[in-house]
Amino acid sequence: GAVVSQHPSRVICKSGTSVKIECRSLDFQATTMFWYRQFPKQSLMLMATSNEGSKATYEQGVEKDKFLINHASLTLSTLTVTSAHPEDSSFYICSATRQEANYGYTFGSGTRLTVV
Amino acid sequence: DQQVKQNSPSLSVQEGRISILNCDYTNSMFDYFLWYKKYPAEGPTFLISISSIKDKNEDGRFTVFLNKSAKHLSLHIVPSQPGDSAVYFCAASADTGRRALTFGSGTRLQVQP
Numbered sequence: 078g079a080v081v082s083q084h085p086s087r088v089i090c091k092s093g094t095s096v097k098i099e100c101r102s103l104d105f106q107a108t109t110m111f112w113y114r115q116f117p118k119q120s121l122m123l124m125a126t127s128n129e130g131s132k133a134t135y136e137q138g139v140e141k142d143k144f145l146i147n148h149a150s151l152t153l154s155t156l157t158v159t160s161a162h163p164e165d166s167s168f169y170i171c172s173a174t175r176q177e178a179n180y181g182y183t184f185g186s187g188t189r190l191t192v193v
Numbered sequence: 194d195q196q197v198k199q200n201s202p203s204l205s206v207q208e209g210r211i212s213i214l215n216c217d218y219t220n221s222m223f224d225y226f227l228w229y230k231k232y233p234a235e236g237p238t239f240l241i242s243i244s245s246i247k248d249k250n251e252d253g254r255f256t257v258f259l260n261k262s263a264k265h266l267s268l269h270i271v272p273s274q275p276g277d278s279a280v281y282f283c284a285a286s287a288d289t290g291r292r293a294l295t296f297g298s299g300t301r302l303q304v305q306p
Binding site for chain 2: 083109121122174177185187189
């Protein structure tokens, strides 16, 4: 089946630094990538949608200058958390799909970000 | 506002019995529904899906029922096994699955041996 590889699985960084999270679709070409965030004991909340070669569309309340998303190819999307602060500590998950009816969604394994 | 709701935060059942997890939605544009199983610090694992043109879909021990008029879906697990213990999320999408998923708040299922 379809696989999305997400790295790193866990990262600890200092306040004020930037962290990059990568998601790669290994066996299919992902035309669309979604980025979600999950705080403890809460649901997965959509942060942004990116289509290959286009600028990402951010959900209300998500700062586009803080969470930089790049989807330069059909197999790679990255999320960079810039100038991270402790309140950015969360679980970040990517999900890939193609623009075909009911194609389905393949999720990465997630990245636990802790900002100290 | 929550467009996908799972009103039961937790459910406990005995091994071998049926587990029924419920989900309600408010957005009439949703036409593709999915159930995921999730463990802490892991990505969701896909279980089963249903499109709005159907009212039932089965896959092994898992059956999803969709009642469009009530905007309600449910996941039945029969028979329940201890390995089914996890958090289950209901999710919905519009445009025949081309849009982002909207997730419910999850139901923690515990299957007692």
